[in-house]
Amino acid sequence: MRGANQSSFSEFLLLGLSRQPQQQQLLFVLFLSMYLATVLGNVLILLAISTDSRLHTPMYFFLSNLSFVDVCFSSTTVPKMLTNHILGSQTISFLGCLTQMYFLFGFTDMDNFLLAVMAYDRFVAVCHPLHYTTKMTPQLCVLLVTGSWVIAILNSLLHTLLMARLSFCADNTIPHFFCDVLPLLKLSCSETHLNDIMILTEGTLIMIPPFVCILVSYICITWAVLRVPSTKGKWKAFSTCGSHLVVVSLFYGTIIAVYFNPSSSHSAETDTAATVMYTVVTPMLNPFIYSLRNKELKGALRTVIGRNLCSN
Template identity: 85%
Template sequence: MLMSRENQSSVSEFLLLGLSRQPQQQQLLFVLFLSMYMATVLGNLLIILAISTDSRLHTPMYFFFTNLSFVDVCFSSTTVPKVLTNHILGSQTISFSGCLMQLYFLIVFGDVDNFLLAVMSYDRFVAVCHPLHYTTKMTPQLCALLVAGSWVIANLNALLHILLMAQLSFCADNTIPHFFCDMTPLLRLSCSDTHLNEMMILTEGSLIMITPFVCILVSYICITHAVLRVPSTKGKWKAFSTCGSHLTVVSLFYGTIIAVYFNPSSSHSAEKDTTATVLYTVVIPMLNPFVYSLRNKDMRGALRKVIGRKRFST
């Protein structure tokens, strides 16, 4: 009995197979990941700097967007630096505690991203459907409470799943066919009964993901209904344009999440899942600053000021 327990808990580290075993492809992927990560960090930090230095952008919408940019940097930083480090060191291993820590922060930042998109949709709902009461409804106290609540719920959710994962035993097979520690590959490697973990993912985990998505849908149904009642075409376009950037980001985020986690298992393949996870963990955090800055005149103006100020100072 003691021997079997020792054998089960003997796994102290996992092997991340990454995206490719071909040396030439690994070199190309290293350059791509490094480029995308640098673009993510630089783009989102520029957005945060531009919003913080321009008093015209000190509004609830840009407050939420600042938090979203910060979370995107953290979300990407949870996986990409480890991929780059493993490539440089020629190692594909990650410790058991490091794997759980990576999974914890992935859940936290993924959940906060999810909640912030819902909060931003509510902000757009108030702005379009109740413009005269916008300043009285979206107070600084409410905005801070919504963001703080997002962080608290996300951390509690992540802690629940990590505590359940830490109770599992893992057999001799420690190979994860992925470039980071994700929930599903880890559960497949476990020797223990994972029924409770899977039940919590399907119930509590699904509730965490679906509730904000439903809030976004309801908000945009109300926004669409309000906009369609606007008599002029110009007025309709102006109302919709305030939501365009957010709607684009929502489509990208939930499109990839649904592709990975809400498809029948028969339609899954390692290649499809890996491609989708690269999109929502690496590509989307990089694209968000471009989506918001390209579609927003005030944002473009603030960025020009920041970049111009840097050029002048140098």
């Protein structure tokens, strides 16, 4: 593949997470289990929210969108890795690589926006409970989600087009289990200065405002809860936000570790471990995090599971 340019460069080699056969077998079983758990958990949440009229509220509307995005997020990377293992192949086409990167960027942005929207929803619920229904109208909820999709699609398209213009004449092996932007840039023999600038500047503009929104929302929530005289009232208010805070910490912690650290501090092993966290582990944990501390959702899930068992 050396000396090839973009027009003749046809495929990459995904090295995966390990070169040892025994470890590959173990990782295959582990990732298959996590992927099935992700799909099953998030689909159950979608079914529970759609079938229970008590859950037709803004909070669960945003949660259902998050569950849908999480299923798509994991499906962007894990099935290809599992398929490659079964077929004994490590290849991915140039077009397939760009497609994978496009959807990865898009769903990452959507997770980012939805977490911010959910933080704002909790802020209104805790700090302005009497005006919640008038502030969080169905029209506003749909507008927030639609706007998030539009920005995510445009941002993902921008990075994909910038990557498509590059030439690749170095080694075609990617030390990863999917086509991430940073390993791809290292393989390019073109000038990647524009790509690097856009990742830092435009990526910062996409990530920082939602993160600031989450931070401000929870500062206001904490201040409001501390003024509640009853200990039971404080615990109830914090419990409605605790699950969301756990998800936020997992998501932003790994994103910052991979994309917002100096390139000199990066190693393939560290980046791979961090990306596994936010592309595979976090989408799998979200259904458990949100359902274990939510009585309404647990009740709806029991109803859905019981109904399915009875029908079988």
